[in-house]
Amino acid sequence: MAQKHGLSEHEELLRTLWINANSHQRDSINPATYKRPTVLSSCKPPVYALLIGIDHSESFQPLRGAVADVLAFKEYLENEVAVPTDRIVVLLNWSARRRDIIEALHDIAKNEQIKRGDPIIVYFAGYGGEIIYAEDDVKRTSQFIVPQDYCHRQGSEVPAIPDQTIAALLGEIADVKGENITVILDCSYTMSGVLPLEEGSSTRVRSAPISPRIHPPGLDRDIFQGSGRFPGLSIRTPFDLTAQRFILVQACGPSELALETYTRGNFTKAFLQLLRNSPPHELQYSDIVSHIDQIPSQSPRIQGPFMGKILFDGKVLITHKPCFSLKVSEGRIQLAAGKVHGITLASEFTVYAISDISFQAPLGILHIRSLGPFSADLASPPGDKPFMITDTAFAVQTKIGEREDVRIYFPVDDRILPCYDALLTLMDTGDEALQHIKIVPEPKDAHIEVSIENDKVVFLIRDQQVLQYGLTRMPHDIDPTFEEMFSVLKAAANYYWKFNRTNDEPEITRNVDLQFYKLEDPEDYFASSPSNMTPTGPSLARNGVIELVVEEGVGYGLHLVNNSCHDLYPYLFYFDCSDLSIGAYYQPVRNKDQEFIEAPLKKNGGTLSIGYGNNGTLPFAYFLRPNQPVDVGFLKLFLSTSPIDLSALPQPTPFNVTRSGVNFSRPARDTWGTILIPIVQHRFAPNSSSAESCPQCGNVYTSSLRIKADILATENRNLKQELAIQRDRSSLEIKQLRLKCDRLSADIKANSVLPCRSDARSKDPTRRNNHLTPAHPPTLPTRPSDSFHRQISISASATNYLTNIFGDILHWMRKLSHR
Structure with missing residues (x-):
């Protein structure tokens, strides 16, 4: 899309949101026109980097x-x-031998x-x-x-x-x-x-x-x-x-x-x-x-x-960083930036008298006190001495605030103006669970990209943890209305907050073994008791990932082994990346008084089967929607030493016709750990080399071939870049070796005359050593002098060194020619 008003596409989006906010008088700062942040250019940082990458060992x-x-x-x-x-x-690769790495560290x-x-x-x-x-x-x-x-x-x-x-x-x-x-x-x-x-x-x-x-x-x-x-x-x-x-x-x-x-x-x-x-x-x-x-x-x-x-x-600054203006009104220090600029609570700003910050000392530090879509109230940290803020003062963010829950990329398109209003309403809500939505300037930095196709809003997946497996979009679209968009954004914010909620407790998580099995039953497993089903084949959880081919009528189960010294309460949920739903696979049983029974996963080797066995849980089943060759979800296992209430964690998809009933309350913080494993569901085996037609809709899918083609294209691109780097490196080394050769050649010429025995022929000024023929070889002294030994040693050493250098040059030239 062409840029307007001299702004980038992202700045044009911020301007559009600003105007939309002003029309509702939603924010505390409402100038008549949008004022873009001042962008400061920083000098080149004095960084030195040694980057080592080895694919081929x-x-x-x-x-x-x-x-x-x-x-x-x-x-x-x-x-x-x-x-x-x-x-x-x-x-890279062959330039990252043992001696190369050690020498590179020495060279620093x-x-x-x-x-x-x-x-x-x-x-x-x-x-x-x-x-x-x-x-x-x-x-x-x-x-x-x-x-x-x-x-x-x-x-x-x-x-x-x-x-x-x-x-x-x-x-x-x-x-x-x-x-x-x-x-x-x-x-x-x-x-x-x-x-x-x-x-x-x-x-x-x-x-x-x-x-x-x-x-x-x-x-x-x-x-x-x-x-x-x-x-x-x-x-x-x-x-x-x-x-x-x-x-x-x-x-x-x-x-x-x-x-x-x-x-x-x-x-x-x-x-x-x-x-x-x-x-x-x-x-x-x-x-x-x-x-x-x-x-x-x-x-x-x-x-x-x-x-x-x-x-x-x-000492490492981005090349262009925004510098926001400040305004003092009725004792309040207001920053001309807010949530739509990526500002979050707990951010820290350094204040300067003028926007040229290169050669001036800062006036002081300010912290976020309250935050709106386009502005923020700032205050000095507790204990700091207040300082005077002039009309020309600017603020530069110098410390990151709380992490965002979800990053979204929005296009600039008049057809989705109601969606902008939904975004602003969501950002302006006082609900803490919905505070951390960040608008990013490029799709590659987002979790979700909002787009418009055939007058419908669609959601493209940009989250690399999902995109890398081949799932590129959610198989749903909505009308570009306030109600539809508000519901999806609200669910997305909550989904990603719960998805990112983690606690690394090594004593627990590293001592729990998780295995995922395909289950076998001679009859329809929905009609039979799960207790009669048994795992078949090896575990599908391999090196941190579960990959399976979707089969109709096939169930799956999970087996946990607790090797820690604590009795544990496990809670298992499935996060569906295709529709933003969160399903509960397992939660510990309560008695009639809603009190938790004893810990289901006993310490020191205790086991628990989920989806089969006698615990009353049903097997897991997976399906692919029409025209969907691959789906991705995540199993998230919460492990706690004491019972906690996670009943509010599941949520339905926002894409259903009725969207009521989504609970956004957050459970209390307890001592716990989490294990996260992706489940990649393929229509055909990942190593399949031929295209096949879907038995449901007849469409031809070549996802495995596409993935292989993408891998080959990436490897080809990397090899070209590696070749260019190796050529530059080889050329530089060859130049350095040639300079050494020239210096050594000059040294050898200066010391190339060897002394002979002191006789009449050697004293004859008309005769020179280089005129000697095989019939008149120089006669070496019976007792060579120290000077003679030294010159012979220097010449032999220099010759050997020169030979080695020329050998290195020939090696690099052959290598360069081969590449």
Whole structure:
């Protein structure tokens, strides 16, 4: 759509919403015309980044998303943060050998372009591994990242890189460049629970079994002892030797698996999404865990002493950041921005006297006191001294507020003006459950994209946790009316709040095993007792994902094993991504007085079957709507040590004709943990290579072929980008090698004359050594002088070094030509 009034499409949407709000006199600030926020351009940040991605390993099955993650991270740094390309070092696949990674970390400390205090980012995506050592009857776990050339074959051993080696190298960097270092690892280490990869599987695990034989406890001792900081192997936990010197961001907990789905890592995808929605200069490290989108089966970890600091020490700013005007009226400080601008409660703003903030000290800090759609009331934090606010004062958000429940993208279209009114009404409500709706400027940053097709409002799915499995839209549409839209938006806000409601309690969640089975019964299972049904075949829950082919008349059940030391109350719900409904699969039984009975899931090996057995629950059944080749939902298991009331959590779909009865009250907070597992329901087997027609409607579906084509297209695109990076890297190294060759050639020419025995011929000024023929060779002295030995040694050493350099040049030229 063409831009109007010189505004971007997103700004045009905000202007339209503003005018609509003013027509209802809904907000506290009502100027006659829309005033766009001032946009400030920031200088290029002094970031230095080392990005490492390995899909193709010498010893393990290829991954599909590590290189794509690195390229996405590089694109974010270049485009969103404006980091110069020459300050981003990328090591991909065959350029990420063991020696390459160690040398790249060494080079950071020696790089004169990096000043002390500059933000340094070290990112790794690939395989990880771990080994448990027993020393003096004490077990110690060491974690590793796996380089491209890792090999355990006899005679060709190349070990992985242990945590103490990385810690020593990072300590070396911190000594010279300061402690503004952020290490991001999208890999896992444990092999517990890793199942063999099946053909057509959508997920791969970034854990690898590494051999203890080639990883003795003293591996790389020369590196971590040579620094003088680490005289012995007293590491209790990975990275704890330099835990006070950098921040470590890990994709999952120590006993969890880092997963990639098709061509992207689940953590990196969510992490970059967070950085796009919440710029680094607004995020504290502690905010990463609380604000990142929930990742099934993964709980990101942040370690280090600087949890309360802004990411990268606040030195990484987005290239363009909004600067909002302030107004003081009747003792109230009003900000010309509100919910539609993405402002949430608990946000923090830094106030400057004028909009040019580059060379001035801030006046002070203000916090959100109350929030409306287009404005907010601000106040100084408790205990801070008030300061004078001038007419030219501006505010820049410097700390993120509460996380949003749902992100929505709206187009600018006059046909859905009633939908805008529904959105504003929802934002203006006092219901706390509906406060956190965020309008985003691009569809890729949204959970849901609202669109208009054939005068109907449709909802496109942009949530990457769902989109990655092939579900692209909700199979429903509505009329563009206030009532219809209000109901859907209200349900979406509540759905995503409940979906994102999580609590990581490792003592509980990591000790509960969840298995999902297809059930077998010789008769129609609806007509028979579930107690007679039995699981058949292996568990369909593999590496954190359940994938099944929908079959008519087939039921499914779930089996829980509690290996913790607590009796547990389980609550199981199904979140349907196609219609925003939440269904209850299991809740503990109450007696006639509505009191909970004893905990159903006993400690120390207790089991519970849901969907079959004698607990009175029915099997789970799944279906696909006409013209729907794939559907996606999520099983969410709440586990609590005491009974809690979650009866308000289920909700019906807002797309039914009657929409009454949706309860939006929130249950009380208790001590509990959650397990989230996606269920991907296919019409045909994911590894099917041929198109088939649907027996219900006759339509031909090729979803498996489309997914494979998308994977191949992504891999092809990544290979082209990798080739370009490798060409640039090879060209630079060849230039550097040629310069070394030129210098060495000059040195060899200057020292190429060898001394001969002092005789008449050598003293004859008319004769030169280079005129000697084989008939008159130079005669070496019986007792060569020290000078002679030195020159021979220099010449031989230089010749050998030059030979090695030319060999390297030929190697790179062949490699470049091959690529």
